[in-house]
Amino acid sequence: MLQAHVQSLQSINVIGAGIAGTWQALLFAKAGRDVAVYERDDAAMTHGTSHWAGGMLAPHAESEAAEPVITRLGLRSLDLWREMLPDLPFNGSLVVAHGRDRADFERFARLASGHERLGASQIAALEPALAGRFTDALFFAGEGHVEPRRVLPALHAKLRDAGVPITFGVDARPRDLDGLVVDCRGIAARDVCPTLRGVKGETILIETAEIALSRPVRLIHPRWSLYIIPRADNRFLIGATSIEAEDEGVSVRAALELLSAAYAVHPAFAEARIVEIGAGLRPAFPDNLPHVTVDNSRITVNGLYRHGFLIAPAVAEATVAHVAGAASDTEVIRCM
Numbered sequence: 001m002l003q004a005h006v007q008s009l010q011s012i013n014v015i016g017a018g019i020a021g022t023w024q025a026l027l028f029a030k031a032g033r034d035v036a037v038y039e040r041d042d043a044a045m046t047h048g049t050s051h052w053a054g055g056m057l058a059p060h061a062e063s064e065a066a067e068p069v070i071t072r073l074g075l076r077s078l079d080l081w082r083e084m085l086p087d088l089p090f091n092g093s094l095v096v097a098h099g100r101d102r103a104d105f106e107r108f109a110r111l112a113s114g115h116e117r118l119g120a121s122q123i124a125a126l127e128p129a130l131a132g133r134f135t136d137a138l139f140f141a142g143e144g145h146v147e148p149r150r151v152l153p154a155l156h157a158k159l160r161d162a163g164v165p166i167t168f169g170v171d172a173r174p175r176d177l178d179g180l181v182v183d184c185r186g187i188a189a190r191d192v193c194p195t196l197r198g199v200k201g202e203t204i205l206i207e208t209a210e211i212a213l214s215r216p217v218r219l220i221h222p223r224w225s226l227y228i229i230p231r232a233d234n235r236f237l238i239g240a241t242s243i244e245a246e247d248e249g250v251s252v253r254a255a256l257e258l259l260s261a262a263y264a265v266h267p268a269f270a271e272a273r274i275v276e277i278g279a280g281l282r283p284a285f286p287d288n289l290p291h292v293t294v295d296n297s298r299i300t301v302n303g304l305y306r307h308g309f310l311i312a313p314a315v316a317e318a319t320v321a322h323v324a325g326a327a328s329d330t331e332v333i334r335c336m
Contacts, residue, residue: 010033010034010179011033011034011035011036011178011179011180012025012028012033012034012035012036012179012180012182013035013036013037013038013172013177013178013179013180013181013182014028014035014036014037014038014181014182014184015037015038015039015172015173015174015177015181015182015183015184015185016037016038016039016183016184016185016186017037017038017039017041017045017048017152017156017166017168018039018045018048018049018050018152018184018186018308019050019053019148019152019304019308019309019312020184020186020301020302020304020308020312020315020316021037021039021182021184021301022037022152022155022156022159022312023080023155023312023313023315023316024182024184024301024316024319024320025037025159025164025182026084026155026158026159026162026164026316027313027316027317027319027320028182028316028319028320028323029159029162029163029164030162031320031324035159035164036164036165036167037159037164037165037166037167038166038167038170038172038177039166039167039168039169039170040169040170040171040172040188041168041169042168042169043153043156043166043168045152048186048280049186049187049280049281049282049283049308050148050152050280050308050309051148051149051278051280052201052203052239052278052279052280053148053201053280053308053309054145054148054201054203054216054227054229054237054239054309055145055146055147055148055151055229055309056093056143056145056216056227056229056309056310057074057077057078057081057090057143057144057145057146057309057310058074058093058140058143058144058145058216058310059071059072059073059074059075059077059078059114059143059310060112060113060114060115060140060142060143061093061095061112061115061138061140061143061218062074062307062310063111063112063113063114064108064111064112064225065111066307067288067289069289069331069332070289070307070310070311071113072314072331073290073307073310073311073314073315073318073332074307074310074311074314076313076314076317077310077311077312077313077314078090078142078143078144080313080314080317081144081146081313084155084158084313085146085151085154085155088144088146088151089144089145090142090143090144091144091214091215092139092140092141092142092143092144092215093139093140093143093144093145093215093216093217093218094118094123094126094127094130094137094138094139094140094215094216094217094218095108095112095115095137095138095140095217095218095220095225096123096130096133096134096137096138096217096218096219096220096265097134097219097220098134098219098264101220101221101222104220104221104222105138105220108138108220108225109138112138112140114140114142114143115138115139115140115141116138116139116141117136117137117138117139118136118137118138118139119135119136120132120134120135120136122137122139123136123137126139126214126215127213127214127215127217128212129211129212129213129266129268130213130217130265130266133265133266145215145216145229146309147231147232148309150232173191174192174298179297180297180298180299180323181297181298181299182299182301182319183298183299183300183301183302184301184302185302186281186283186302187281187283189283189300189302192298192300193285193291193293193300193302193303195285195286196283196284196285196302196303197244197246197283197284197285197286198245198246198281198282198283198284199242199243199244199281199282199284199305199306200242200243200244200245200246200247200248200279200280200281200282201239201242201243201279201280201281201282201306202239202243202250202251202254202255202258202277202278202279203237203238203239203258203277203278203279203280204237204238204239204250204255204258204259204274204276204277205231205235205236205237205238205274205275205276205277206235206236206238206262206269206272206273206274206275207233207234207235207236207272207273207275208234208236208268208269208271208272208273209234210268210271210272211266211268211269212230212234213228213230213236214230215230216228216229216230217265219261219264219265221257221261226238226239226257226258226261227239228261228262228265228269235275236262236269236272238258238259238261238262239258242306246281247279248278248279248280248281249279250277250278250279255277282304282305282306282308283302283303283304283305284303284305285302285303285305288303288305289303289305289331290302290303290304290305290307290311290315290332291303291332291334292315292318292319292322292332292333292334293334293335294322294333294334294335295335299319299323301315301316301319315332318332318333319333
């Protein structure tokens with residue numbers, strides 16, 4: 001009865017224009033539903049978690065620590081990203097380590113899937129800036145990355161092209177809207193998700209013309225994997241920590257570790273200009289897995305944790321399939 005009721009609601013109101021809500025709206029619109037989006041931030045989305053995201057589409061590399069469902073959703077999402085934005089670069093990603101962290105590097109290699117091992121000459125051919133810096137690396141050829149601050153507006157433009165209105169500056173709540181409501185408010189949805197918590201991710205944006213990279217580079221670190229992601233205009237995003245804290249400040253220790261990691265990858269980063277330092281709160285449930293909770297005419301999509309850009313497309317696809325009555329992904333969909 002619950003699924004039949006959900007199917008009967010033709011109009012879809014999505015709350016949240018971050019990466020989760022945007023993909024929900026895109027795929028519901030593609031399925032022929034009448035969709036509207038409401039977002040409490042302004043069009044620049046500078047207060048959202050997506051603003052500080054790395055945008056790595058790395059399901060195989062994430063398999064070192066993430067649950068198998070994340071890898072599965074991430075692999076499907078790669079196809080959806082390619083379909084939606086075919087011009088996105090998918091140049092793969094590299095994982096490297098210095099000699100002192102060799103044991104952690106080998107552990108990563110054992111636990112992660114979908115990579116090939118490269119020697120020094122192969123690294124130099126792939127990333128000339130890293131020539132002579134590392135003796136071997138793991139290359140995840142099928143992976144990619146997006147620049148959140150550029151790709152999210154591009155997805156919003158696709159929504160508008162599909163006739164989906166986005167209303168910014170409105171703090172909508174599920175009870176305020178009619179039809180089927182898809183709640184993608186992230187950490188703000190604690191009124192309906194009391195077990196939700198924020199996990200802080202700190203990042204630093206730097207700028208330098210002294211070095212060029214074609215793909216993200218992860219540096220194995222004793223406490224966490226740190227990555228350097230190339231951006232447009234000679235910029236690089238360095239991130240990201242995963243700290244069980246809900247303030248949005250960046251600690252001195254985190255800043256030092258992030259900047260030291262960049263310098264350890266290449267000394268030229270020491271002369272880079274710091275453009276921004278900031279942090280975002282990723283919404284997470286106790287199991288660190290995404291939950292799509294269906295309760296009558298309300299669907300709550302939350303808990304994407306560190307994997308928002310990686311899995312949002314596949315999570316949206318699972319939501320649309322459930323509403324259409326086509327299938328129900330039992331690892332993601334939870335019915336009340």
